[in-house]
Structure formats: C-alpha cells, structure tokens
Amino acid sequence: MKELKLMKGNEAAAEGAIRAGADGYFGYPITPQSEVMEYLMAEQPEKRTGMVVLQAESELAAINMVYGAASTGKKAMTSSSSPGISLMQEGISYLAGAELPCLILNVVRGGPGLGTIQPSQADYFQSTKGGGHGDYRLIVLAPSSVQEMFDFAFLGFDLAFKYRNPVLMLSDGLIGQMMEKVELREQLPRTTYFDRSWTLTGKPDGQERNIVTSLDLDASRQEVHNQHLQEKYRKCQANEVRYELLNTEDAEYLFVAYGSSARICQKAIQLGREEGIKIGLLRPITLWPYPAKPLAELAPGMKGILSVEQSAGQMVEDVRLSVGCGVHIEHFGRMGGMIPTPEEVLENLKKLLITK
Amino acid sequence: MDIKDIIKPENLVYQKTPLMTDKPLSYCPGCGHGTAHRILMEVIEEMGIQSETIGVAPVGCSVLAYDFMNVDMVGASHGRAPAVATGIKRCWPEKFVYTYQGDGDLAAIGTAETIHACNRGENITIIFINNGIYGMTGGQMAPTTLKGMKTSTSPYGRDIETMGNPLKMTELVAQLPGTCYVTRQSVHSPRNVRRAKKAIRTAFESQKGKKGTSLVEIVSNCNSGWKLEPVAANDWMVENMFPFFPLGDIKVDGKLVNNQ
Amino acid sequence: MKGAIVVDIEKCKGCEVCRVACPNDVIAMAHEVNHKGYHYAFQEHQEDCVGCANCAVVCPDGVITVYKIKLSD
Numbered sequence: 001m002k003e004l005k006l007m008k009g010n011e012a013a014a015e016g017a018i019r020a021g022a023d024g025y026f027g028y029p030i031t032p033q034s035e036v037m038e039y040l041m042a043e044q045p046e047k048r049t050g051m052v053v054l055q056a057e058s059e060l061a062a063i064n065m066v067y068g069a070a071s072t073g074k075k076a077m078t079s080s081s082s083p084g085i086s087l088m089q090e091g092i093s094y095l096a097g098a099e100l101p102c103l104i105l106n107v108v109r110g111g112p113g114l115g116t117i118q119p120s121q122a123d124y125f126q127s128t129k130g131g132g133h134g135d136y137r138l139i140v141l142a143p144s145s146v147q148e149m150f151d152f153a154f155l156g157f158d159l160a161f162k163y164r165n166p167v168l169m170l171s172d173g174l175i176g177q178m179m180e181k182v183e184l185r186e187q188l189p190r191t192t193y194f195d196r197s198w199t200l201t202g203k204p205d206g207q208e209r210n211i212v213t214s215l216d217l218d219a220s221r222q223e224v225h226n227q228h229l230q231e232k233y234r235k236c237q238a239n240e241v242r243y244e245l246l247n248t249e250d251a252e253y254l255f256v257a258y259g260s261s262a263r264i265c266q267k268a269i270q271l272g273r274e275e276g277i278k279i280g281l282l283r284p285i286t287l288w289p290y291p292a293k294p295l296a297e298l299a300p301g302m303k304g305i306l307s308v309e310q311s312a313g314q315m316v317e318d319v320r321l322s323v324g325c326g327v328h329i330e331h332f333g334r335m336g337g338m339i340p341t342p343e344e345v346l347e348n349l350k351k352l353l354i355t356k
Numbered sequence: 357m358d359i360k361d362i363i364k365p366e367n368l369v370y371q372k373t374p375l376m377t378d379k380p381l382s383y384c385p386g387c388g389h390g391t392a393h394r395i396l397m398e399v400i401e402e403m404g405i406q407s408e409t410i411g412v413a414p415v416g417c418s419v420l421a422y423d424f425m426n427v428d429m430v431g432a433s434h435g436r437a438p439a440v441a442t443g444i445k446r447c448w449p450e451k452f453v454y455t456y457q458g459d460g461d462l463a464a465i466g467t468a469e470t471i472h473a474c475n476r477g478e479n480i481t482i483i484f485i486n487n488g489i490y491g492m493t494g495g496q497m498a499p500t501t502l503k504g505m506k507t508s509t510s511p512y513g514r515d516i517e518t519m520g521n522p523l524k525m526t527e528l529v530a531q532l533p534g535t536c537y538v539t540r541q542s543v544h545s546p547r548n549v550r551r552a553k554k555a556i557r558t559a560f561e562s563q564k565g566k567k568g569t570s571l572v573e574i575v576s577n578c579n580s581g582w583k584l585e586p587v588a589a590n591d592w593m594v595e596n597m598f599p600f601f602p603l604g605d606i607k608v609d610g611k612l613v614n615n616q
Numbered sequence: 617m618k619g620a621i622v623v624d625i626e627k628c629k630g631c632e633v634c635r636v637a638c639p640n641d642v643i644a645m646a647h648e649v650n651h652k653g654y655h656y657a658f659q660e661h662q663e664d665c666v667g668c669a670n671c672a673v674v675c676p677d678g679v680i681t682v683y684k685i686k687l688s689d
Contacts, residue, residue: 024447052446056439057472064436064469068443071430072410076443094433200428200444202408202451211422213413213431359662362620362683369619370669372678381677385654386631390676546637546670579631586631 003184009149009176010035013079013105013169016153018045021188022103023074024052026065028084031117032173033107036079049190059084063091063104070100071212073199074191075157079105081173082123083114086131092166093132096229097214099198101160103153104138105169107176110337118337119173121259124314127170128288135226137233138168139240140287142258146180148285154185163236164198170287172310174260174339233289242285243294247273251280253353254298256319257308258284260339265308267342272349279349287315292322304328304353308345311335328353375401375426382420384491386586388576389417391543392485393424395553396456399560400427409452410444412437414466416458417491425456435466438473441480452563454481460490463499463525470525477534477568481559484526484571487578488597495581499523502600507581522600526573530607536568538607542575544590548603555605567610575601618687619667623657624679630654634671634680640664643671 007015014036017025022045027037037055045051056062062078069076080088085106095102108123110116123131127140139159141152149171156167194201196210203209216222244262247269248254255265262283272279282298284291299305305327307316313331320329330352334340340348375397383389400409406427413421415434422429432440437455445453462470462484473480489507490496496509500522504513514522530538537559541552552574559570575597577589584592605613621642628650634657635643644660657680659665667684 024443026443054442054446056442057468060436061439061442061469061472064432064439065443065446067432067436068412068430068440069447070443071440072444072447074447076447090433091436098431200410200430201448202406202410203426203428204407209422209426210428211431212429213422215419215431217420357618357685357687359620362618362667362685363622364683367667367683367685368681369667369684370672370680370682372681376678380627383676385629385676386633387676390678391674394678544633544674546668546673549673586633587636590633590636 005182005184006179007146007182008035008179009146009171010107011039012146012150012182013153014039014043015184016150017077017103018043018049018051019185019187020154020157021049021075021190022051022077022157023190024069024076025078026054026056026062026069026076027078028056028059028062028080030081030084032109032176033079033081033105036105049187051190059087060091063088066102067091067095067100070095070102071098071200073194073201077103077105079107081107081109082111082120085123085126089132092138093134093136094214095166096136096138097134098212099164100166100212101164102166103156103160103169104166105171108170108172110335116337117173119260119310119339120335120337121172121261121309122311122314122335123170124287124309124311127168128290136229137288138166139163139236140168140170142170142285142287143175144259144262144283146175146178147182149175150182150184159240163232165232170259172260237289240286241289241291241293243291244283244285246281246283248280248282248298250278252278252303253349254302254305255279255281255308256284256295256305256315257281258287258315261308261310264340264342264345268345268349271342271346290318290322292318295319295322296324299323299327302327304330306349306353307331308340309333310339373398373401375406377424377426379423381424383417384580386577386579386589388487388543388574389485391549392483392552392574392576393421395543395549396483396556397425399553399556403560405452408450409454410448412441412444412453412455414455414457414461416461418456418458418485419492421456435461435464436469437461437466438469438478438480438482442473442478445478445480449479452560454483456483457485458491459484459486459488459498459500463523471529471532474529474569474571475532475534479563479566480569481563482569482571483556484573485576486573486601487576487581489578489581491578491581495578502596524601526571526606529571530612534568535571535607536610537562537570539605540573540575540601540603542593542603544577544593575603617666617684619665619682619684620662621659621665621671622681625656625658626650627677627679628654628656629677630656631676633674633676637670637674639668639670640666
C-alpha cells in the first residue's frame with residue numbers, strides 16, 4: 001500500500017529528513033525555504049523519532065550547530081536560501097575540510113545580494129565550484145520534483161556518510177514552493193552506530209581520543225590531507241554521477257537543464273516536437289560530479305545544445321567543458337527571479353541554434 | 357633526611373593529570389592557558405567523566421587545545437564554539453560538553469553565538485580566557501582591551517572615543533535567564549588556581565544537574581602581547597585588569613550575586 | 617613536614633611563576649639552560665620544602681611533581 005501525500009517541495013524535504021532518520025536539524029528562517037523548519041516544528045519529530053529541531057540565531061550558528069552534531073557521527077541537516085547559504089560558506093568549508101557528513105538544502109532565490117525571493121538557479125557556481133575557501137567539493141544533488149525533494153534526503157544522507165562529505169541539495173524557489181504528489185517511504189531508524197575511527201562520542205577508556213578538525217599547521221601533512229580529499233572526490237566522480245535522459249534517442253537538438261528548468265524544458269520538448277523539431281533533454285541530477293561523460297557521448301549526434309538555466313549562464317561552462325569543440329552550444333536563461341516559459345525556451349532554441 | 361626518601365610513590369601529593377597529554381604546551385612561558393587547561397582536565401578527571409566529555413576548541417592561541425586535552429574534541433571556526441557545542445549537546449544531551457575560548461573568539465567575532473547559547477540556556481560549560489588582547493595574531497586590540505592599553509592595533513593606547521569600550525561579556529551573559537552559574541576567576545597564584553578549579557567544578561556540576569549554561573571567565577595574562585616578563589605580567593594583571601574585571605562569582609544557582 | 621619537588625626540566629619554560637608562589641623560597645632558576653634555552657626551575661633549598669604543591673599548582677606547563685612526607689616527632 002503506497003503512502004501518497006500532496007506536499008510542498010520544502011515540506012517534502014523536511015518529511016524526507018525525518019524519514020531518512022535525521023538526528024538533528026538546525027536552521028534559520030529565510031524565504032523561500034522557511035516551510036522546511038515550520039513543517040519540522042509543527043511535526044515535532046522529537047516525538048516521532050527523537051530528531052532534534054532547533055531554530056538558530058543565524059545561518060552562521062546553524063551551520064556550526066550542524067558541524068557540531070556531525071562531528072558526533074549523527075545525521076545533521078540545515079536548509080536555507082541563497083543569502084543564507086552564502087553566510088554558511090565558512091562552515092561548509094570547515095565541514096568539508098574536517099570530512100564531516102551532513103545535508104544542506106539550498107532553495108535558491110534570485111541574487112546577487114539580497115536579490116529577490118523568486119526562484120533562481122544562479123548559485124550553480126557557488127555550489128559546484130566551491131563557495132568557500134580551499135580545495136574542496138560538495139556532492140550536489142538537483143531535485144526537479146517534489147518527489148525528489150523527499151527522496152534526495154535519503155540519497156543525500158547516504159552519500160554524505162559514504163564519502164564523509166557535505167551533500168548539498170540544490171533546489172530552487174519553484175521546486176520548494178510548488179505542490180505535487182509524493183510517494184512517501186518508510187521510516188528509517190536514526191543513527192545507532194558510531195564509527196570510533198572518527199566520531200566524537202567521548203573517549204572510551206583504554207582508547208585514543210578523537211579529534212575533529214580541519215587544521216594542520218604542518219604544510220606537508222596538510223598537503224597529504226588535501227591529496228586524500230582529492231582522491232575521495234575522484235572516487236565520487238567515478239561512482240556517483242547521476243542524470244536522466246528524455247527523448248534523446250532520435251533527438252537532433254539537446255536541452256541540458258536541471259531542477260525547475262528541466263521541468264520547463266520537458267514542456268518545451270513537447271511543443272518543439274509538435275512542430276517537428278526533435279529535441280531531447282539531459283537532466284543532470286548530480287551537478288557535482290557533473291555528468292560530463294554521458295553528455296560528451298550524446299553531443300556529437302546533435303545539431304546544437306542549449307543549456308537552459310535561470311542564471312546568466314553558469315552551468316553552460318560545464319556543458320562546454322564536457323563537450324569540447326565541434327558542437328554548437330548556447331545558453332538561454334532568465335535572471336533575478338524570472339521564470340522562462342516553455343514557449344520562450346523553444347523560441348530561443350530556434351533563434352540561437354536553428355535560424356542562426 | 358635524604359631527598360630520595362621523600363621522592364617515593366607513596367609520598368606523591370601532586371602530579372600532572374593524565375588527562376593532559378605529554379605534548380609540550382605551545383604557549384609562551386608563564387601563560388595562563390596551560391594552568392587553565394590543567395585544572396579543567398583535573399576537574400574532568402576528578403568527576404570521572406572523561407569518557408562522557410566532548411570539548412570544543414576555539415580559534416586563537418588555544419586553537420590546538422585538543423593536542424593537550426586528552427578528551428574527544430572538535431576544533432570550531434572562529435567564534436562559533438558555542439554553536440558547535442549546541443549541536444553536540446542537543447544530539448547528546450547526556451554528554452558533558454564544554455567550549456574553551458579566548459576573548460577575541462568569545463567576545464568579538466562570537467558574541468552572537470555566546471549570547472544566544474547562554475540565552476537558550478544550553479546545558480554546556482563555557483571556559484572563557486580573557487587576557488585583553490589577541491595573542492596568536494600578534495597582540496592586536498581585543499574587545500576586552502582596557503582603556504588606554506597599548507596593543508599593536510592601538511599603539512597609542514585604546515581610545516574609547518574611536519575604538520569603543522572594553523566589553524564585560526561575563527556580566528552581560530549573567531543577565532540572561534539561561535545562565536545558571538557565571539563567575540570570574542584567575543590562575544596567577546596558588547590560591548586563585550584552587551578557586552578557579554572549584555569554579556570549574558561547580559560549572560560542570562551545574563551541567564550535570566541540567567541547570568543551564570555555566571560560564572567561567574579566567575582573567576589571564578599575555579606576556580608576549582603585553583611585552584612583559586611572566587611574573588611582571590601577573591603583577592600588571594592584578595593592578596590593571598582586576599579593577600575593571602573584578603574576580604568573584606557573578607551569578608550562582610541562577611541568582612545574581614549582590615551588586616550585579 | 618618535609619617535601620620535595622621533581623621538575624621536568626626539559627619541559628620547563630623558566631617563567632618563574634613557581635618561584636614567586638613558593639612560600640619558603642625553595643625554588644631558584646638554574647644558571648644552565650635546557651635544550652630550548654630556558655633557565656629551568658630547580659629546588660635550591662630542598663631542606664625548606666614543605667610539599668605544599670603551590671609551585672605545581674601554578675605551573676602553567678605542569679612540569680612539577682610534588683612529594684611530601686609526614687615526619688614523626
């Protein structure tokens with residue numbers, strides 16, 4: 001018997017976190033993601049599973065509460081939107097440096113600065129190229145449905161603990177705010193096993209104490225640590241690329257789009273095909289590691305590729321890097337919280353790739 | 357009597373606690389950090405809670421506190437130790453959680469985290485080392501630098517008009533209902549060390565009793581930053597720091613001590 | 617009461633805080649230096665030590681171990 005529920009994307013992420021067995025959520029209100037904490041506070045997961053929910057005094061405090069909770073081996077989560085995620089970058093860099101697992105949800109809004117509260121995808125660079133200081137990577141998941149907002153809480157924690165690395169769920173105001181049917185999964189237990197090779201649980205008698213830190217003042221050891229991180233990221237690139245293909249079998253043109261833009265592109269494909277333009281879609285699910293190889297394999301068969309993003313053209317750089325020369329690649333996007341219509345997207349495909 | 361007859365295991369009255377590691381301390385000669393570390397570890401040893409304790413190290417001179425304290429520890433980013441401790445304590449309410457922070461960490465960059473952790477009454481213990489200066493970065497002005505005090509960023513003395521007033525964070529957090537035990541101590545003399553240790557014990561007992569946040573400020577020296585020899589620095593501290601940062605309990609069992 | 621202290625001279629930083637804390641002026645600083653170049657503390661007048669542990673209590677580096685024996689009268 002399936003458990004189905006009509007939910008907002010933000011609520012689905014919150015329910016997903018509870019059911020994925022999260023031990024703690026620490027957040028700070030910001031539009032358009034406040035429903036995450038509102039849902040958790042109303043749901044009282046401390047009574048359902050024992051999960052702790054705390055409203056912090058700032059995003060700085062929230063991410064550092066996550067850092068503390070994660071250092072003990074517990075499943076910790078936070079969520080915010082673009083300006084708040086910018087504030088969290090210091091903590092995210094520390095989490096990556098100290099190799100702590102956690103789940104961070106960014107329900108992106110328009111920027112720069114305080115920007116706007118409407119949906120945007122302009123945090124792509126920040127998410128995939130390292131928003132904080134130092135050589136580190138986040139595993140970045142891009143949900144394009146309310147169902148994925150729910151499911152990626154599970155996947156996110158799995159990957160975070162598999163690689164001992166922060167996982168960022170890069171959503172946007174559209175996916176976060178819209179309502180869709182969600183098939184809920186069964187409740188997973190909270191964390192019960194704590195790996196003493198790295199978690200802080202209190203030093204057991206007769207064993208060494210554990211230290212969680214990103215600091216090592218010895219440059220040669222710090223380099224070794226960095227090499228270890230890079231090795232981990234290479235493993236991640238080899239094993240964790242996720243993407244979805246739609247109508248690519250006979251496609252002559254290809255959309256590359258993630259999140260809400262991928263949903264808009266789905267409709268644009270339908271409209272295009274009604275006019276006889278064979279368009280397909282590659283939807284990256286992991287933005288890091290980026291599905292460079294499948295994209296490179298698809299590209300030579302295409303007359304043109306349009307990267308569709310609600311930004312000035314950020315992911316298109318990865319599309320170009322993946323494909324290289326020889327294929328016509330263009331970017332189309334709206335900015336500042338404006339959402340392109342499917343008609344607009346199709347129009348721009350024609351303008352940028354066909355009539356040119 | 358021969359000294360060899362005295363130095364026998366059965367006559368041992370004081371030795372460094374095994375909760376301090378054997379690693380030589382990275383602090384300058386005479387620095388109060390070492391003494392504060394040691395009495396903190398002695399309290400944890402005497403309470404028998406080593407296996408239930410998680411400490412949070414700051415950024416500052418004591419950034420490497422985890423090298424010397426033989427308990428599970430995490431290094432926080434600058435000023436965020438109370439938030440990190442909150443995350444730990446909320447997930448492990450039965451563990452003992454403490455932060456160890458200097459004045460720059462606690463009273464400047466981490467002011468918000470300190471005040472809000474105290475205001476929520478997080479059941480943690482905050483050890484606050486106040487030497488009125490940024491030691492690690494080379495003796496810059498701290499929020500607690502005294503009026504007229506010379507530092508590398510107030511080379512003509514702290515000018516209140518342009519640089520603001522020294523901040524009494526401990527008195528400030530004592531006003532918050534979430535704090536249960538707030539005190540100011542020092543570690544420059546045997547008597548003061550013993551009192552400071554007793555205060556840390558009280559703080560951890562408060563945590564055990566789930567009474568709210570406990571904060572122990574230790575007014576300390578910075579020989580390098582103050583450009584004084586260790587013993588002279590302690591004398592300077594008594595003469596100059598204590599009048600502005602008076603020693604003693606500020607809040608006990610959730611009640612402000614008279615005149616506060 | 618008779619006491620004695622043992623100083624871990626290689627870890628001593630010669631800050632002299634123990635010397636000031638000693639009620640009986642037992643401690644002095646050595647003319648020699650340890651491998652770090654510090655004039656380390658030593659028990660100059662051992663006969664006056666009462667084993668009060670004041671020196672060890674204030675020693676920032678925890679390098680002093682104290683022994684005490686109760687003399688029968």
